[in-house]
Amino acid sequence: MTGRLIRGLAAIVVAGALSTTAWAQQKEVVIGVIYPLSGQAAQVGVDARHAIETAVDLINNSHDIDLPLAKGTGLPNLGGAKIRLVWADHQADPQKGRSEAERLITQDKVVALVGTYHSSVAAVVSQVAERYKVPFVAVESSSPSLHRQGLKYFFRTGPHDEMFSIAMFDFIEDLKAAKKIQVNNVALFHEDTLFGTDSSNVQLKVAGERGIKVAADIKYRSNSASLSSEVQQLKAAGADVLMPTSYVTDAILLVKTMAELGYQPKAIIAQDAGYIEPSFLEAVGSKAEGIISRGTFALDLATKRPSVAAVEALYKKRSGKSLTDNTARELTGLLVLADAINRAGSTDPEKIRQALATTDIPGAATIMPWAGIKFDANGQNTKATPIMMQFHNGEFRTVWPLDLATQPVIWPMQSK
Amino acid sequence: MVIFAYPLRLGALVAAVLLVLPLGFTEPFAQNILILTLLYAALSQAWNLLGGYCGQVSLGQALYFGLGAYASSILFTRYGVSPLVGAPVGGALSALLALLLGWPFFRLRGHYFAIATIVIAEAGYLLLLNWDWAGAALGILIPAKGDSWLNFQFQKSKLPYYYGILALASLLWLFSYWIEKSKWGFYWRAVRGSSEAAESLGVSIFRYKMMAAAASAFFTSICGSFYAQYVFYIDPDSTVTFAISVLICLPAVLGGIGTLWGPAVGAAVLIPTSELIRAYLGGTGRGGDLVVYGALIMIVATLIPQGITGLITGAARRCGYRGNAQPEVRRDAS
Numbered sequence: 001m002t003g004r005l006i007r008g009l010a011a012i013v014v015a016g017a018l019s020t021t022a023w024a025q026q027k028e029v030v031i032g033v034i035y036p037l038s039g040q041a042a043q044v045g046v047d048a049r050h051a052i053e054t055a056v057d058l059i060n061n062s063h064d065i066d067l068p069l070a071k072g073t074g075l076p077n078l079g080g081a082k083i084r085l086v087w088a089d090h091q092a093d094p095q096k097g098r099s100e101a102e103r104l105i106t107q108d109k110v111v112a113l114v115g116t117y118h119s120s121v122a123a124v125v126s127q128v129a130e131r132y133k134v135p136f137v138a139v140e141s142s143s144p145s146l147h148r149q150g151l152k153y154f155f156r157t158g159p160h161d162e163m164f165s166i167a168m169f170d171f172i173e174d175l176k177a178a179k180k181i182q183v184n185n186v187a188l189f190h191e192d193t194l195f196g197t198d199s200s201n202v203q204l205k206v207a208g209e210r211g212i213k214v215a216a217d218i219k220y221r222s223n224s225a226s227l228s229s230e231v232q233q234l235k236a237a238g239a240d241v242l243m244p245t246s247y248v249t250d251a252i253l254l255v256k257t258m259a260e261l262g263y264q265p266k267a268i269i270a271q272d273a274g275y276i277e278p279s280f281l282e283a284v285g286s287k288a289e290g291i292i293s294r295g296t297f298a299l300d301l302a303t304k305r306p307s308v309a310a311v312e313a314l315y316k317k318r319s320g321k322s323l324t325d326n327t328a329r330e331l332t333g334l335l336v337l338a339d340a341i342n343r344a345g346s347t348d349p350e351k352i353r354q355a356l357a358t359t360d361i362p363g364a365a366t367i368m369p370w371a372g373i374k375f376d377a378n379g380q381n382t383k384a385t386p387i388m389m390q391f392h393n394g395e396f397r398t399v400w401p402l403d404l405a406t407q408p409v410i411w412p413m414q415s416k
Numbered sequence: 417m418v419i420f421a422y423p424l425r426l427g428a429l430v431a432a433v434l435l436v437l438p439l440g441f442t443e444p445f446a447q448n449i450l451i452l453t454l455l456y457a458a459l460s461q462a463w464n465l466l467g468g469y470c471g472q473v474s475l476g477q478a479l480y481f482g483l484g485a486y487a488s489s490i491l492f493t494r495y496g497v498s499p500l501v502g503a504p505v506g507g508a509l510s511a512l513l514a515l516l517l518g519w520p521f522f523r524l525r526g527h528y529f530a531i532a533t534i535v536i537a538e539a540g541y542l543l544l545l546n547w548d549w550a551g552a553a554l555g556i557l558i559p560a561k562g563d564s565w566l567n568f569q570f571q572k573s574k575l576p577y578y579y580g581i582l583a584l585a586s587l588l589w590l591f592s593y594w595i596e597k598s599k600w601g602f603y604w605r606a607v608r609g610s611s612e613a614a615e616s617l618g619v620s621i622f623r624y625k626m627m628a629a630a631a632s633a634f635f636t637s638i639c640g641s642f643y644a645q646y647v648f649y650i651d652p653d654s655t656v657t658f659a660i661s662v663l664i665c666l667p668a669v670l671g672g673i674g675t676l677w678g679p680a681v682g683a684a685v686l687i688p689t690s691e692l693i694r695a696y697l698g699g700t701g702r703g704g705d706l707v708v709y710g711a712l713i714m715i716v717a718t719l720i721p722q723g724i725t726g727l728i729t730g731a732a733r734r735c736g737y738r739g740n741a742q743p744e745v746r747r748d749a750s
Contacts, residue, residue: 037698038706089698094654095452095647096694103445103695123557124649131560131571145554192546 027074027081029347031337032104034097034115034125037089044117044326049087050319051327052114055334056083057314065310068339068365075338077345083338086110090121097121101128101136111347112137112337117326119143126154134349135340135356139333140326144198147380153349155356155375157333159384164294165202167386168243168269169210171400178402181411185213187239187265189230189254191222191246199245199271215239222250227257235263242267248274252283259287266412267292269388272325276389276396290413292390297328298398300406301369308367323367332368336361369404423593423676430680431586438578445695447574451581451646453687455639458585460667460679461592462635467665468674469592469601470628471608472522473530476537477664480510480633482544482656484640489556489650492567499568503641510637511630518629522622525611537661544652555651558644568645577646584642585680588635592676604628608674636664670716672723681724686713 033052035045057063060082063070074080086108088100097116104110105128113129113136116122122141129136130151138146138156147156159167175181188203190196200217207214216237220230231254234242242265244254251274258264270293274280281288299322302309311331312323323331336359341347344355361373363383371383388400390409397407434454438447459481467473487506491497497505521532545553563570570576595601603624606614611621644650654660671682693708720727 038694089694091694091698092653094649094651095643098647099445099448099452099691100695102448106444120555120649120651120653123555124647127560127648143554145557149557149559197548 027079028084029075029078029081029341030084030086030108030110031334032086032088032101032108032110032113034088034090034100034104034113034121035117036092037087039091041092041117045089047319047321047324047327048117048330050321051315051323051330052085052334054311054315054318055331055338056085057318058311058335059083059338063310063314066307066365067311067335067367068361069335069342070307075342077342078347090116090118092118092121094120094124098124098128101125102132105129105132105134110134111341111349112352114139114330114333114337116141119146122146123149126151129153133353135337135353137333137337137356140329147378150378152379153353155379155381157336157373157381157384158329159296159386160380161198162202163384164271164386165199166206167294167388168203169206169212171269171388172212172241173210174400174402175409175411179409179411183212183240183266185215185239186241186243187216187218187234187237188214189216189218189220189234189242189244189246190271191250192219195247195273196222196245203243220250222247224250224253227253228261231257231261231263234258234265235261238265240266241269243269243271244275245271246274248277248280251275251277251280255280255284255287255291264413268413269293281391288391289393290391290410292388292399292409292413293396294386295325295389295396296370296384296386297323297325297368298387298389298396299323300395300397301367301404303406304404305364305367305369311367328367332366335366336373369398369401427586427589427593431582434582438575444574447578449688449691451574451578452691453683454578454581454585455642455646456663456667456687457680457683458581458588459636459639459664460671460683461585461588462632462639463665464592464668464674464679465595465604465635466625466628466632468668468678469595469608470604470625471674472625472628473665474533474629474632475530475658475661475665476533476535477632477636478656478658478660479533479537479540480514480636481640481643481660481664482540482650482652483510483513484637485644485650485655486544486550486556486640487637488641489558489644490550493556493558498566499641499645500566503638506641507634507637510633514629514633515626518626522625522629534658534661537656538658541652541656544656551651553651555649555654556644558648558650560648569648577642581642584638589676589680591631591635596676600624600627605674666713670713670723672725675723675725677725678723685724 035048036042037045059069060074062073074082086104088104090097090100101113112134113125116125117140119141122138123146126136130153133153135153135155140158142161144160144162172183186207188200190200204214204217216234216239218230218233220227246254268291270291272293272295275291275293299312315323340355340359341352344351357375359373359375363370363372369387371385373381374383376382387398389396390399392407392410399405399407399409438450441447441450463477484506487509488499488502491502492499517536521529524532544550560569560571561567563572603619606619607621607624615621667682667686668679670686672678689712690709
């Protein structure tokens with residue numbers, strides 16, 4: 001019985017090995033993808049899988065969509081070679097991320113790596129990639145420390161956290177230039193973990209550089225039971241713009257407390273996270289009207305970029321969901337990598353790295369609202385410009401950059 | 417089964433096999449599994465000193481693991497101190513902390529002691545998460561400064577890591593072997609058996625518990641430093657979580673609590689299983705790997721509660737063999 005079982009297993013293993021060699025004889029390009037596919041963040045990995053497989057579908061099969069590599073099958077410069085993905089699960093554990101990255105490179109012979117959502121895992125994977133001289137494209141990990149390691153094989157297609165805060169002030173300056181909206185001072189309001197502290201540090205610095213006064217900088221304990229005294233302080237400071245950084249429960253509490261105490265600034269420019277969560281919008285209802293938040297993607301871009309609607313349809317068919325900030329970045333990341341492999345005309349990781357380094361894709365050729373994709377010496381895409389969205393009549397609409405806006409900004413905000 | 421009758425001869429044999437083993441497994445993935453197995457064997461052997469022999473079940477060993485990882489990493493990245501120095505410094509700090517915590521904690525018994533260890537480790541986790549100087553939630557990235565024993569960094573080959581952790585695991589095994597024969601070991605087991613009886617016979621149970629805690633914390637911390645140098649990155653989530661504490665005692669529980677071979681046998685079963693299952697079933701995103709892993713642990717826990725080594729020695733007994741060098745394997749309530 002066991003003998004038969006073992007023989008059966010052996011047969012499966014041999015068949016598996018043969019089928020992979022048969023695959024290898026066809027032209028294909030193998031890319032390793034590392035995500036949390038089990039554990040607490042598993043949903044992120046599952047969504048990423050749908051997004052990245054949609055991108056592979058776009059490349060491998062012919063689609064009438066105006067994106068690079070969408071028309072025609074496979075990678076033209078490699079004789080129509082198809083992309084094959086090998087998935088690995090890091091379970092949000094850097095040690096597992098390291099071991100999976102090594103396995104993908106040494107055993108599956110992947111030509112490049114894509115991942116990883118968690119910045120902690122990305123930090124470790126970027127080191128492994130550097131050692132084996134294989135490019136690693138980080139698509140949504142946003143810790144600024146990642147691209148400051150001075151690595152040659154690290155590329156990040158998405159923006160990092162500091163770019164978001166800088167964009168908020170760019171937005172304020174554009175408003176002044178284009179719409180004569182004057183912002184004299186801002187109030188910062190942030191939670192006390194890494195996310196909030198980093199956010200306010202950058203906001204403080206940039207406000208100083210741009211000559212905008214910071215009327216109040218209030219740090220609050222995350223998951224507080226009450227924010228009344230903090231809101232009183234904000235009210236007393238009376239700044240034109242409130243810039244809050246919070247996760248969802250605090251965001252709900254802040255907006256409700258502000259309504260109770262009758263405090264309304266001219267505008268709220270929020271740091272994404274809690275202020276765009278569906279549960280937040282549900283909990284505060286009409287009080288969300290007029291809130292502005294930064295983001296990297298909004299579906300209303302479809303009116304400016306036709307490819308967005310087509311890609312959204314493909315993704316929805318696969319996953320049953322709409323594209324989000326994260327999934328749009330993931331899908332784009334793989335397309336950027338495939339474009340580089342195609343331009344390299346080779347599966348040699350070094351040539352792919354060189355091609356990535358010379359990437360210059362205009363924003364119009366992506367589904368993102370970005371100015372484009374061009375990496376600096378550290379591998380950071382400097383053109384990954386964030387957007388500003390304003391909540392109006394039940395949905396977030398893009399209001400900045402001004403040329404991509406689907407609605408003019410409503411200033412001062414008018415609550416209902 | 418005579419294999420456990422002469423621990424030193426068996427130990428030498430196992431060591432000899434382990435010395436040449438990586439020559440047969442040259443893939444980094446396989447070597448990584450061997451290194452992790454030895455790391456968890458060592459960690460569990462350290463846990464076994466306090467939790468096994470002395471019967472004080474700690475579910476907060478991650479605190480010392482993290483302290484070791486952070487101590488050597490901070491010393492290395494901020495002050496350029498070699499991890500070879502940083503690891504024993506971390507170990508000494510951990511032992512000291514274990515003594516400080518032991519002072520109040522060893523007045524608690526059984527489950528209350530276990531709960532206290534969980535709580536204090538959780539407090540350590542929150543502290544590290546909010547402590548900017550120690551990297552807070554961002555953690556510490558250890559820069560690659562070139563392969564050398566002084567930096568304890570090896571990028572080109574994993575073999576130095578392998579032999580490093582093999583040496584540490586062997587040292588811990590020898591220490592356990594020595595403990596089993598020494599006065600300490602007998603006192604520890606007496607404390608586990610019945611602390612009242614031990615005290616009535618003149619064993620200063622508080623002092624011996626403190627010694628066990630300090631020794632266990634010291635070695636756990638050294639393993640933490642090794643981990644940091646091996647992965648090149650630490651953050652509170654990968655070093656001081658409850659999950660790590662559980663992983664540290666799991667091999668000993670599975671292999672046989674309070675036995676010389678239990679931690680090693682348990683680690684040799686658990687770690688390769690978990691790694692292989694994740695690597696070959698984990699890519700589906702359906703969590704099948706964790707289901708299989710969990711089921712395996714439940715089966716072992718239900719069918720052989722005395723642990724795998726208990727199963728082997730039990731089978732040997734039934735076959736009529738009576739070993740005298742093998743210490744009694746007991747099921748322990750706490």
